[in-house]
Amino acid sequence: MTRKILLLHGPNLNLLGTRQPETYGSLTLDDINAAAGRHLDRYDVSLRTAQSNHEGELVDLLHDAREWADGIVFNPGAYTHTSVALRDAITAIETPVIEVHISNIHERETFRHKSLLAGVCLGQIAGFGWQGYLLALDAFLRRWELLRD
Ligand code: CA2
Numbered sequence: 703m704t705r706k707i708l709l710l711h712g713p714n715l716n717l718l719g720t721r722q723p724e725t726y727g728s729l730t731l732d733d734i735n736a737a738a739g740r741h742l743d744r745y746d747v748s749l750r751t752a753q754s755n756h757e758g759e760l761v762d763l764l765h766d767a768r769e770w771a772d773g774i775v776f777n778p779g780a781y782t783h784t785s786v787a788l789r790d791a792i793t794a795i796e797t798p799v800i801e802v803h804i805s806n807i808h809e810r811e812t813f814r815h816k817s818l819l820a821g822v823c824l825g826q827i828a829g830f831g832w833q834g835y836l837l838a839l840d841a842f843l844r845r846w847e848l849l850r851d
Contacts, residue, residue, distance in 0.1 A: 704746050705846055708771045709738050709835065710763060711753035712779030718804075726804050727831050734832045738775075741836050745848050757781055761791045768795035772846075775838040777802045782817045792822045798845075800838040803828035 711731060719730035729737075735751040742749055750771075754760050760781065767774055776799050781788055792799050799822075806829030807814040820826040825841065827834040843849035 704748055705772045705842070705848070706748050706750070706770055707742070707839065707842060708763070708767045708774045708776075709735060709749060709751045710760070710767075710774055710776045711751070712760060712777055712781050713755040715777060715779055716753050716755070729832050734835060737832070738835055738839060741839055745843060747843070747846075747848065757785055757787055761787055764788070764791040764795055764797075764799075768797055771797050773797065773842040774799045775802055775835060775842075776800070776819075776823075777804070777835075778819055782807070782819055783813055785818060789818050789822055792819060798824045798842075800824050800841055801826040801828075802834045802838050804831055804834060805829060 716731055718726055719728055719733065731753060739749050752763050754763065760778070764774070774797055778785065778788055778801065782801070801817065801819055801823045807817070808828065817826060827837050830837060840849060
């Protein structure tokens with residue numbers, strides 16, 4: 703049975719690789735999506751990717767993923783700190799979500815320390831740069847016993 707993952711990116715992450723490399727690295731979103739795809743190459747896991755700058759569209763993408771995805775890796779961007787709507791969507795769909803942040807939100811401004819979403823996610827990965835996405839994929843691979851070491 704092929705497992706399916708949605709890699710979902712929130713607001714402003716379409717700008718990755720264009721500015722603030724000291725905070726967010728120098729890879730573009732396409733680079734990260736491609737690296738995630740390569741990471742899953744040897745597993746029976748398919749990957750879809752999506753990005754939106756709009757809260758309601760992210761809600762729609764989460765609802766849609768409920769129909770087909772076995773797991774969601776989600777960087778909600780700034781909506782992490784503000785969005786009850788995304789929290790409710792994650793709660794409603796029941797599909798496990800892993801929250802990922804490129805930067806360590808806990809060592810940044812106080813307003814970034816709080817995630818409204820982490821409490822309804824399987825877990826949160828923050829501060830490991832773009833490789834945090836691969837750590838999240840590994841967490842799903844382990845959960846599905848496709849990765850054991
Ligand atoms: O560290 C992360 O991944 C964040 O989710 C990134 C969000 C920020 O609001 C969160 O607190 C932490 C911001 C993404 C902005 O991305 C940019 C990328 C390049 C240039 C400008 C912004």
